Amino acid sequence: MADMEQDQLFVEYVVKQIVNHPDDVKTDRIVDERGVLITLHINPEDMGYVIGRQGQTARAIRILLKIVGAKNNARVNLKIYEPEGSRRFQSAEAAPVDAEASVDDLGI
Known part of the structure; x- marks a missing residue:
């Protein structure tokens, strides 16, 4: 853990305080010409805690x-890794709905 940068340590510390599975919190740090990208890997069960309602927690x-990055003269971005089985991907691939069956269920 000695080779981690301040921004990476900050993200891990904050997220570990929020989630139910702090041992599953991992970060990857990549530096390129656009700045620093920190990719956050968490337990899928904790995704809601980290993202928050309407993304408020993730935004915060x-x-x-960004403030930590500005202090160190770096442009820092955060990406939250979503595994393939996450809810966001499942809703996009939902089964087609039969409109007539839905209307029959309503009794109209």
């Missing part, structure tokens, strides 16, 4: 991370 973490 990103704002604080």
Whole structure:
């Protein structure tokens, strides 16, 4: 853990305080010409805690991370890794709905 940068340590510390599975919190840090990208890997069960309602928690973490980055003269961005089985991907691939069956269920 000695080779981690301040921004990466900050993200891990904050997220570990929020989630139910702190041992599953991992970060990857990549530096390129656009700045620093920190990719956050968490337990899928904790995704809601980290993202928050309408993304408010994730937005707040990103704002604080930008402040930490500005202090160190770096542009820092946060990406939250979503595994393939996450809810966001499942809803996009939902089974087609039979409109007539739905209307029959309503009794109209």
